Amino acid sequence: MNLFDRFGDWVRGGQVWGSVFRHGVPRDRRTRAMAILSNVFLHLHPIAIRKSGIRLSFTWCMGGLTFFLFLVEVVTGVLLMFYYRPTVEYAYFDIQGLRAHVTLGLLREMHRWGAHAMIISIWLHMLRVFLTGSYKPPREFNWGVGVILLVLTLLLSFTGYLLPWDQLAMWAITVGSNMARATPLLGHEGPLASLITVGDVPLVHAGDDARFGLLAGTFVGPNALLRFYVLHCVFLPVVVTVLIAVHFWRIRKDGGVSGPL
Amino acid sequence: MTEMLSAGSSLLAADDSNAIKDAINALCAPHWFFILSCASITVFMVGYRRFTKPGFALFAVVGFTVFYALSALDSDFRSIIAKPDNVPITMMIYLVGFFVWLSFRQAAINDQNTEMGRPLSEAGSDDKVLVWPDLVYIELIALVLCMVFLTVWSVVLRAPLEQPANPSVIPNPSKAPWYFLGLQEMLVYFDPWIAGVLLPGLVIVGLIAVPFIDKNPRGNGYYTLRERPFAIGVFMFGFVILWVVLIVFGTFLRGPNWNFFGPYEFWDPHRPAALLNINLAEIFWVQWLGRGIPMEGWGPLPTFMVREAPGIVLLSFYFFVVPAILRYTIFRKLGAQMGFVRYALMSQLFLWMVFVPIKMVLRWTLNFKYFVAITEYFLNF
Incomplete structure (x- = not known):
């Protein structure tokens, strides 16, 4: 036994290591099972899994990569929040400063390209799940949760698109949010909205319709920036996190990665 | 080569x-x-x-x-x-x-x-391996x-960063x-x-x-x-x-x-806009029957019901009669397997999905705009 191994055994035999990892080195069946069971992160997995279920050509690892990219977005996003103020006066120049003055200023690049990659990977995950028929019983509910997560991912990216406060951001959000004013009944240019009146006074107008609710104004201005910032950094990530927990939990409860019945 | x-x-x-x-x-x-x-x-x-x-x-x-x-x-x-x-x-x-x-x-x-x-290549469900x-x-x-x-x-x-946001400068497109x-x-x-x-x-x-x-x-x-x-x-x-x-x-x-441009075409902002698009009502009343578009109601029917009658009939046929026809022809086996409610939902979703490319192709080839245009209530299809 060389010095290196003896050092390793000394560390793993001590009280500190033993307080963190409550099992021996995962070298036999029992300790390998314990490695999964006694770790809060790894216990999302079952202990054993069908061999074809982990083949890369079957799952493409796309669901896992989507989750990993979400974690990248959370970490880079939190770091970006240190440098960014969601006001019309500062937003654009904070982004510029991020590029010019911050050491290793890759944060914004990683955040943006990670978001694009996450959108592609979640689409491919859906493609795989559909083509393997994995939405079929008993996984109907989890497919529905996945569809909601897909929509929320697009909304996360959409709300983040406004934050750099440049021309690209402002007009992309203007185009996207203009549709809200055509919501049936709730948008002032939508069908049937003109029928909702009290006497002669229209109840749905540009100052209180669905688009106003989204932008907190009649145009993409300072209020919209703040609103999108809060949605992007707090509201949507919290909802997504909860739904991811449900999604993962249900994968286990519905029998793990799908396979021929 | x-x-x-x-x-x-x-x-x-x-x-x-x-x-x-x-x-x-x-x-x-x-x-x-x-x-x-x-x-x-x-x-x-x-x-x-x-x-x-x-x-x-x-x-x-x-x-x-x-x-x-x-x-x-x-x-x-x-x-x-x-x-x-x-x-x-x-x-x-x-x-x-x-x-x-x-x-x-x-x-x-x-x-x-x-x-x-x-x-199957995925078969062998007993063949388990340890996650760790x-x-x-x-x-x-x-x-x-x-x-x-x-x-x-x-x-x-x-990452891209263009000029600061400016509400008075609208990029095109x-x-x-x-x-x-x-x-x-x-x-x-x-x-x-x-x-x-x-x-x-x-x-x-x-x-x-x-x-x-x-x-x-x-x-x-x-x-x-x-x-x-x-x-x-x-x-x-x-x-x-x-x-x-x-x-x-x-x-x-x-x-x-x-506007549409080929992949190797210069994006010319002064290229003339598309031709005027026409509604089904115009095609039916003016081009086929050779009379004007009806401007008055007929009995209890308001004007727009008369004017848009051809489109309303056509779309009702598409969304309500076509599913019934499909049920007993192409979707015979599928429909029997599904039952009424599932089939009704599936056929509506399916016909909406097909409606999209139908309208797109009609626009590109015939400058077609709306089947039904009830502009009075922003209800155009």
């Missing part, structure tokens, strides 16, 4: 127009581009056992890459693909192509195995590679983020409440409803096409054509004033 390549590259690299570029531009006219996309995915799915052979796939990817690389020599095309936010679209084209190939390849192998009475180390290590390697890829991408390509370009394309053919609210709503509801509509018990947990051709055909049409191809449309072919 080398001579052909150099000849091709010199033709595409030349900035003035020439026969090849003109031909490709013409093929990218919306109706041709759309019909060719639909035709190629149909041919691919019908002949999936032959076309997923590695030789064909290699030929397709090399051919496409050569075409793409040569196209990049053209300055107009290059200016589109070089935009930082359009880089993901190139990645999307390759990744969607690759994974569609990979899944249909496995479906072809599985279907052949089933026919010959051999087990088999799966945990795969995950670790996947996320390390993903991180490396993302870091390299971030170092090589800077104003485009939504790239993943919503398919929906923005819908704005051309439908009123905003259909394009921006109803259609995305139907996509979400339709996707969530899929497991409850699809009662086919086969094909659960393995790749196959033979055992569920209808479900996969519809999904591929929705995802590849109506989502991915329309994003490619919106990125490469839509220029100033949301």
